[in-house]
Amino acid sequence: MYKRCTTEESALRQQQFTQCLLELMQQTPYHQITVGDICTRMALSRKSFYRYFSSREECLHSLVDHAILDFLMEHIPNRLDEEIPDSLFAYWRRQKKLLGALYDNRMLDLLVERAMLYLEGQQHRLNRKNHEQMVFLLCGLVGMVGDWHRSGYQKSPEEMTDSLRRLLFHSLCE
Numbered sequence: 001m002y003k004r005c006t007t008e009e010s011a012l013r014q015q016q017f018t019q020c021l022l023e024l025m026q027q028t029p030y031h032q033i034t035v036g037d038i039c040t041r042m043a044l045s046r047k048s049f050y051r052y053f054s055s056r057e058e059c060l061h062s063l064v065d066h067a068i069l070d071f072l073m074e075h076i077p078n079r080l081d082e083e084i085p086d087s088l089f090a091y092w093r094r095q096k097k098l099l100g101a102l103y104d105n106r107m108l109d110l111l112v113e114r115a116m117l118y119l120e121g122q123q124h125r126l127n128r129k130n131h132e133q134m135v136f137l138l139c140g141l142v143g144m145v146g147d148w149h150r151s152g153y154q155k156s157p158e159e160m161t162d163s164l165r166r167l168l169f170h171s172l173c174e
Helices: 006-024 035-041 044-054 058-076 082-094 097-106 108-121 130-152 155-174
Strands: none
Touching: 006 044, 006 058, 006 097, 035 044, 035 058, 035 097, 044 058, 044 097, 058 082, 058 097, 058 108, 082 130, 082 155, 097 108, 097 130, 108 130, 130 155
16 A cells, blocks of 8 residues: 655655656556656656555556545535536546546556445445445446547536436436
């Protein structure tokens, strides 16, 4: 597990490493990127990298985790349940670089995996039925967001929300 930073300075450095990885992923397939590539691009030593992460996978996990948590912290507490899809699609449209890097590297499943880890931490708030529904919805939402990216964001976040609502309503009524 990557290091949880306790100071603003260390959190900023950790974020710089993750953003550097994201920039590299936009130019090079993830499987070809090394810790050395990240460090070279940042002009820092490998020792600096290993203060925050034990591997590039942990760096990627941190990048995805922070995107998920940023969305949750920014949008969920202040919205009614029916407004969450609008926020979700608007958020991921702003996160095109990350979404594109994950999509291009065939790693959208990492979004599901990391969000499921978060859900498991919240399981005390969800009964088993709700947990299964959340996992199902999460997989579907990530699929929709990935397809939306693939199509070049031709629909607006509002249109995506309408599509999601129609899909859910149709599924629930049959």
